[in-house]
Amino acid sequence: xxxxxxxxxxxxxxxxxxxxxxxxxxxxxxxxxxxxxxxxxxxxxxxxxxxxxxxxxxxxxxxxxxxxxxxxxxxxxxxxxxxxxxxxxxxxxxxxxxxxxxxxxxxxxxxxxxxxxxxxxxxxxxxxxxxxxxxxxxxxxxxxxxxxxxxxxxxxxxxxxxxxxxxxxxxxxxxxxxxxxxxxxxxxxxxxxxxxxxxxxxxxxxxxxxxxxxxxxxxxxxxxxxxxxxxxxxxxxxxxxxxxxxxxxxxxxxxxxxxxxxxxxxxxxxxxxxxxx
Amino acid sequence: xxxxxxxxxxxxxxxxxxxxxxxxxxxxxxxxxxxxxxxxxxxxxxxxxxxxxxxxxxxxxxxxxxxxxxxxxxxxxxxxxxxxxxxxxxxxxxxxxxxxxxxxxxxxxxxxxxxxxxxxxxxxxxxxxxxxxxxxxxxxxxxxxxxxxxxxxxxxxxxxxxxxxxxxxxxxxxxxxxxxxxxxxxxxxxxxxxxxxxxxxxxxxxxxxxxxxxxxxxxxxxxxxxxxxxxxxxxxxxxxxxxxxxxxxxxxxxxxxxxxxxxxxxxxxxxxxxxxxxxxxxxxxxxxxxxxxxxxxxxxxxxxxxxxxxxxxxxxxxxxxxxxxxxxxxxxxxx
Amino acid sequence: xxxxxxxxxxxxxxxxxxxxxxxxxxxxxxxxxxxxxxxxxxxxxxxxxxxxxxxxxxxxxxxxxxxxxxxxxxxxxxxxxxxxxxxxxxxxxxxxxxxxxxxxxxxxxxxxxxxxxxxxxxxxxxxxxxxxxxxxxxxxxxxxxxxxxxxxxxxxxxxxxxxxxxxxxxxxxxxxxxxxxxxxxxxxxxxxxxxxxxxxxxxxxxxxxxxxxxxxxxxxxxxxxxxxxxxxxxxxxxxxxxxxxxxxxxxxxxxxxxxxxxxxxxxxxxxxxxxxxxxxxxxxxxxxxxxxxxxxxxxxxxxxxxxxxxxx
Numbered sequence: 021x022x023x024x025x026x027x028x029x030x031x032x033x034x035x036x037x038x039x040x041x042x043x044x045x046x047x048x049x050x051x052x053x054x055x056x057x058x059x060x061x062x063x064x065x066x067x068x069x070x071x072x073x074x075x076x077x078x079x080x081x082x083x084x085x086x087x088x089x090x091x092x093x094x095x096x097x098x099x100x101x102x103x104x105x106x107x108x109x110x111x112x113x114x115x116x117x118x119x120x121x122x123x124x125x126x127x128x129x130x131x132x133x134x135x136x137x138x139x140x141x142x143x144x145x146x147x148x149x150x151x152x153x154x155x156x157x158x159x160x161x162x163x164x165x166x167x168x169x170x171x172x173x174x175x176x177x178x179x180x181x182x183x184x185x186x187x188x189x190x191x192x193x194x195x196x197x198x199x200x201x202x203x204x205x206x207x208x209x210x211x212x213x214x215x216x217x218x219x220x221x222x223x224x225x226x227x228x229x230x231x232x233x234x235x236x237x238x239x240x241x242x243x244x245x246x247x248x249x250x251x252x253x254x255x256x257x258x259x260x261x262x263x264x265x266x267x268x269x270x271x272x273x274x275x276x277x278x279x280x281x282x283x284x285x286x287x288x289x290x291x292x293x294x295x296x297x
Numbered sequence: 298x299x300x301x302x303x304x305x306x307x308x309x310x311x312x313x314x315x316x317x318x319x320x321x322x323x324x325x326x327x328x329x330x331x332x333x334x335x336x337x338x339x340x341x342x343x344x345x346x347x348x349x350x351x352x353x354x355x356x357x358x359x360x361x362x363x364x365x366x367x368x369x370x371x372x373x374x375x376x377x378x379x380x381x382x383x384x385x386x387x388x389x390x391x392x393x394x395x396x397x398x399x400x401x402x403x404x405x406x407x408x409x410x411x412x413x414x415x416x417x418x419x420x421x422x423x424x425x426x427x428x429x430x431x432x433x434x435x436x437x438x439x440x441x442x443x444x445x446x447x448x449x450x451x452x453x454x455x456x457x458x459x460x461x462x463x464x465x466x467x468x469x470x471x472x473x474x475x476x477x478x479x480x481x482x483x484x485x486x487x488x489x490x491x492x493x494x495x496x497x498x499x500x501x502x503x504x505x506x507x508x509x510x511x512x513x514x515x516x517x518x519x520x521x522x523x524x525x526x527x528x529x530x531x532x533x534x535x536x537x538x539x540x541x542x543x544x545x546x547x548x549x550x551x552x553x554x555x556x557x558x559x560x561x562x563x564x565x566x567x568x569x570x571x572x573x574x575x576x577x578x579x580x581x582x583x584x585x586x587x588x589x590x591x592x593x594x595x596x597x598x599x600x601x602x603x604x605x606x607x608x609x610x611x612x613x614x615x616x617x618x619x620x621x622x623x624x625x626x627x628x629x630x631x632x
Numbered sequence: 633x634x635x636x637x638x639x640x641x642x643x644x645x646x647x648x649x650x651x652x653x654x655x656x657x658x659x660x661x662x663x664x665x666x667x668x669x670x671x672x673x674x675x676x677x678x679x680x681x682x683x684x685x686x687x688x689x690x691x692x693x694x695x696x697x698x699x700x701x702x703x704x705x706x707x708x709x710x711x712x713x714x715x716x717x718x719x720x721x722x723x724x725x726x727x728x729x730x731x732x733x734x735x736x737x738x739x740x741x742x743x744x745x746x747x748x749x750x751x752x753x754x755x756x757x758x759x760x761x762x763x764x765x766x767x768x769x770x771x772x773x774x775x776x777x778x779x780x781x782x783x784x785x786x787x788x789x790x791x792x793x794x795x796x797x798x799x800x801x802x803x804x805x806x807x808x809x810x811x812x813x814x815x816x817x818x819x820x821x822x823x824x825x826x827x828x829x830x831x832x833x834x835x836x837x838x839x840x841x842x843x844x845x846x847x848x849x850x851x852x853x854x855x856x857x858x859x860x861x862x863x864x865x866x867x868x869x870x871x872x873x874x875x876x877x878x879x880x881x882x883x884x885x886x887x888x889x890x891x892x893x894x895x896x897x898x899x900x901x902x903x904x905x906x907x908x909x910x911x912x913x914x915x916x917x918x919x920x921x922x923x924x925x926x927x928x929x930x931x932x933x934x935x936x937x938x939x940x941x942x943x944x
Contacts, residue, residue: 036735042727043744049823050747052771053759065769070778110649113642121639124311129647136654138931140884142902143920144657146664146909151657170653177646190382193349198396198443199370202638208395212386231752233887248887251754255761255891262763269755280750281743288835291828292873 050277057267064262079267086261087268092250096272099161099236099246100229103168104222107176110169112218115180116206120192130181133174141171141234152239159241167235172225179224179286183217184210220286223279230276247272299360299450299483300325301346306355308341308507315341316507318355323451323485323500328477331487332494333504333530339487340455342504346485347376347453360450370399375444376453379460381436383428383443389415390424393442400447407446414442434465441476451483458493470497491531495519503527525629528553534585534600536623539593543570549624549632556600558621561586562614563607569614572597574607588613658924665692665917672911682913692918701904702919708814709900709926713882715818716825717875723822724829724874725867729859731830732837749827757891760820761813767804776804810897817888817898825881829874836870837863879930883923901926 056064058075083089118126148167152158157166187210195209211218233248240249251272254265280287301323308316315338323329331339344350346357348369356365364372375396383392390411397407415421418438428436437457444452454473458466474497477484488494494501495515503510503518503526511523515531522528528536536553544552562569572588575596582603587596599615607613624632668679668686679686696702731741751759764771779802786796807816840863848858886902893899899907901923908916 035730035733036737039727039731039735039741040737042730043741046823046827047744047747049759049764050751052763053755056763064763065774070771070774110646114646117639117641117643123640129643133646133650135928135931136650138880138927139654139658140902140920140923140927142884142886142905143923144661145905145920146913146916147657147660149909150660170649173646173650188380188382190378190380191384193369194376194378194382194384194443195395196349196369197347197374197376198447199399202642204399205639209384213384227750231750233753234884237754237887248752248754251752251758252887252891255754255758256894262769265758266763269758273751273755276752277747277750280746284742284746284831285835287749287828288832291877292832292870 053266054270056262057270059263059266061261061263064266079264080271082264083268083271086264087250087254089250089268089271092245092247093271095161095164095244096230096246096248099164099168099244100226102161103165103172103229104225106165106169107173107225108218108222111173111176111180111221112211113206115177115184116210118177119181119184119187120189120205130178133177137171137174145238148235149238158239159243159245161244163239164236164244164246167239168229168232171232171235172228175228175291176221176225179221180214180217183214183221186217187213217286220283223283224286227276227280227283300358301451301483301485302356302358302361303342303346304356304358306342306345306357307353308338308345308350309353314507316345319507319509321502321509321512323483325483326481328474328484328486328497328499329502330494330498330500331485331502331504332489332491333510335489337504338507339489339504341507343376343453343455343485343487347374348372373450374453375447375449375451376455377437377440377444377457379456381428381440381460383436383439385428388425388427389420389431389439389442392428392439393446396443396447410446411442414445417445418442433461434469437461437469441473445476445480449482451485454484454486456488457486458488459490466493473497492533495531501531503530521631522553522623523631525551525553525625528623528625528631534598537594537597538625539591541593543593544624547622547624550627551625551629553623553625554617554621556585556598558618559597559599560616560618561599561601561605561607562616563611564614566614566616569616570597572613572615574609574611574613576609577605577607579603586613588615591615661917661920663917664913665921666690667914668692669913669917670911671913688914692914693921696908696915696918696922699915701899701907702922705899705901705904706926708898709883712814712817712821712885712900713879715815716821716882717878719818719822720825720829720878721871721874723826724833725864725871727826727830728833728837729863732834745830746827748824749831751824753824753887754891756820756824757817757888760823761807761816761892765807765816765819767806767808772807773804776802807892808894808896813892813896813898816892817885820888820892821882821885825878828878832870832874833867836867840866876930876933880927883927883930 055071057079058077059073060076060078063073118130149158152163157163191213192205192209195205200208230246231248232246233252236246236248237252240246245253251269254261254268303319303321305318305320306316307314307318319342331342333339341350345352348357348364348367352365356363358364359372359374384395387395393411393414394407397410411424412421415424418441420435420438420442423431423435423439428439431439440457457473458469461469470493473484473486477497486493486497498515500512501515501518502512505526511518511527518527518531522531522536525538529538532555534556536555537559538551538553540551544550570591572590575587575589577587578585580603584601584603584605584607586599586601586605586607588599589596591597597615601607626632664682666688667682667684668676668688668691669682670676670679673679727745731738731745748756762770767773783796783799783801787793789796805812807813845858845862848862853861884902885900886906889898889900889903890906893903901919905916905919905923908919
């Protein structure tokens with residue numbers, strides 16, 4: 021049989037072996053980061069301790085002392101959570117309106133929203149700094165939350181829109197016949213039905229907020245500075261602090277990488293605006 | 298309660314007029330069926346009555362009251378959707394209770410009505426299940442239950458049976474008909490299936506391209522279709538339409554004869570139409586014979602007895618019943 | 633109908649927010665790009681406030697076009713984006729096809745593979761340029777030093793010593809020069825975004841028509857023909873999407889460049905804007921408008937591709 025013959029021994033053992041090798045190569049830098057984080061700063065730059073060394077937890081225990089880690093982490097959590105919350109609060113009604121009450125220009129509006137995402141941030145760097153400073157919100161949580169919300173709103177609306185569109189219109193109309201008002205439609209029918217989609221949108225939005233590295237760096241100095249700013253500020257340790265820098269970096273990305281594992285599938289839909297399912 | 302009047306109703310989607318000015322009255326307690334090919338505007342018409350679409354012009358009156366600008370839930374109508382449109386995150390009980398909860402009805406009253414509806418629809422054992430765990434027929438019953446408990450002035454059905462398999466469809470058809478006899482509430486039923494229309498309706502409204510072609514009882518439509526379209530649409534298998542020399546004999550542009558009004562014979566009959574059997578479909582009770590070579594109509598379909606012995610290639614002679622010939626003029630209207 | 637108006641109004645807050653977000657700063661950039669505007673000037677203090685009196689017409693644009701940095705920044709932007717796109721699509725397709733079949737540990741392989749995508753850009757850059765690529769203290773330097781010392785010790789070994797004495801001393805590559813740091817950026821971003829391509833291609837492969845494949849096998853198509861004539865065409869659309877989404881993200885690449893380059897002359901368009909913005913706001917704004925135009929050219933293609941399947 022031709023089909024049976026095609027699955028050669030190489031196919032049975034070679035494919036998984038190769039896949040594992042590729043996966044380990046890709047994961048290696050992260051592994052290296054974690055490994056280095058358990059080395060002392062001195063050991064980290066010695067060739068004899070590449071893989072074998074006496075592990076230490078000091079780098080993690082001293083994160084507060086060395087980098088004031090928790091302050092930056094708190095800022096990251098506060099701004100990311102609130103920005104995600106605001107984006108959902110504004111995005112859910114918008115996506116609902118577009119999915120179930122489309123007007124003639126709905127498609128254009130969606131396209132236009134997407135196009136704001138394509139505006140290169142650098143182009144409006146100075147005006148944003150200027151506005152933030154003249155409004156007195158430079159280096160405040162408010163400014164960071166506002167910008168993070170705006171940056172992610174198009175993706176949030178788009179993702180929610182693609183999820184909402186999967187809900188049969190009949191169900192919303194049945195609700196209308198059964199006597200719910202607009203608020204009831206959202207609360208009683210839409211949110212319970214699209215709960216999974218809303219959760220993954222929130223998760224993805226949170227990840228994007230957490231990793232954002234342009235505005236959070238440019239619009240903050242100390243008060244509202246996030247983890248991106250912290251790492252960016254310590255970008256050139258000249259080999260002196262590889263151990264401690266690795267530890268704080270691992271602590272900055274760890275929670276997000278784990279969160280990311282849970283929403284790989286939604287990531288595809290979110291990042292391709294529903295064009296790949 | 299339950300008279301519905303459409304007055305000069307127009308519906309446009311953008312620049313396309315899907316329903317030109319249309320007038321229709323559905324009497325209280327009537328079972329009216331909107332039937333027509335897909336895209337004829339029958340669902341749109343139903344949704345206009347429900348309030349799910351806005352009318353571009355004209356008025357919708359329910360029990361004499363102008364409801365054109367009233368929101369769907371305030372019109373006192375209940376609707377059963379083609380997809381059932383059950384709330385998948387709620388149990389059957391909660392689904393049925395939903396409209397009553399929205400109306401602010403007391404829990405006790407809700408429960409009484411749920412129990413009653415569940416009993417009449419054989420759903421008592423399923424009240425705590427989610428719609429996803431039910432069969433198609435059961436879901437349909439839940440959708441009907443959700444409509445019944447509101448005690449609406451009229452029920453609207455939008456192709457409710459088209460997602461069911463053939464056997465279930467016949468059963469549900471009967472259940473809905475019996476429900477109508479019992480409740481005596483106005484019902485408007487949309488379907489593309491003329492068999493459903495014929496079997497269920499008090500009155501049928503035949504639509505094509507947004508225009509009402511004919512309104513009448515099933516037998517009126519069957520016996521005296523107003524035009525060629527209705528003639529072809531009502532009745533199964535379809536009416537045979539002949540043009541040319543044969544029609545000229547009856548002083549018409551087109552004549553129509555239903556398959557059941559043609560006698561078929563393998564022996565030569567004087568003055569009969571001649572043809573060759575293409576396919577003979579044996580249904581047991583009947584045989585549908587598709588015949589080629591009849592002048593002016595190819596293939597011609599004949600409905601014969603179940604045990605008629607014809608096969609592919611047989612020469613046959615066809616005699617129409619004179620009294621059952623329908624005549625149409627050039628515009629397709631009945632003469 | 634009146635009952636429909638409220639639901640439609642619900643999109644207003646989002647629309648208004650984004651409208652402000654787009655129009656206000658972009659309008660300011662447009663305005664600044666036509667005036668002389670600097671942050672500090674001893675000779676011309678009047679230029680330090682944005683005012684219509686300092687109108688310069690297209691002078692800022694001419695200034696930017698004349699500066700050799702601009703041409704270099706555009707070239708470098710394109711080199712970096714082009715390099716990343718080619719590598720991520722190539723690796724993405726290969727890996728997606730490789731891991732699409734069920735095998736032991738597929739779940740773990742997927743998790744390991746996707747992880748780099750969630751690393752924050754700042755950490756990505758710091759990790760690569762220091763801990764991995766540093767020619768002295770990073771893995772790059774340490775590994776080569778290790779190899780060299782092994783070779784050195786082998787030179788004195790009996791019997792095989794002569795063989796090792798022929799070996800040269802290896803030199804680690806420095807990624808801190810202008811051009812090599814661009815390669816470093818390509819490397820680290822490729823590492824981060826290949827998982828994204830893999831994920832999308834895998835999702836797409838799962839919707840590949842199995843019956844079509846079986847028909848092809850019965851028609852005598854080999855593995856290569858199946859890949860070439862069925863799988864690749866099937867992936868054409870996701871490839872276009874991967875290319876265009878990445879183009880948009882990478883055209884505004886910033887953190888990586890800033891961390892890696894540290895003023896060694898390596899720059900792309902956003903980085904150049906940042907440099908100008910230290911003082912010459914007029915030039916920064918004109919460069920910004922160029923960046924917007926460049927992004928829009930890419931965006932038009934993306935919107936076309938995505939738009940088709942959007943409202944089906």
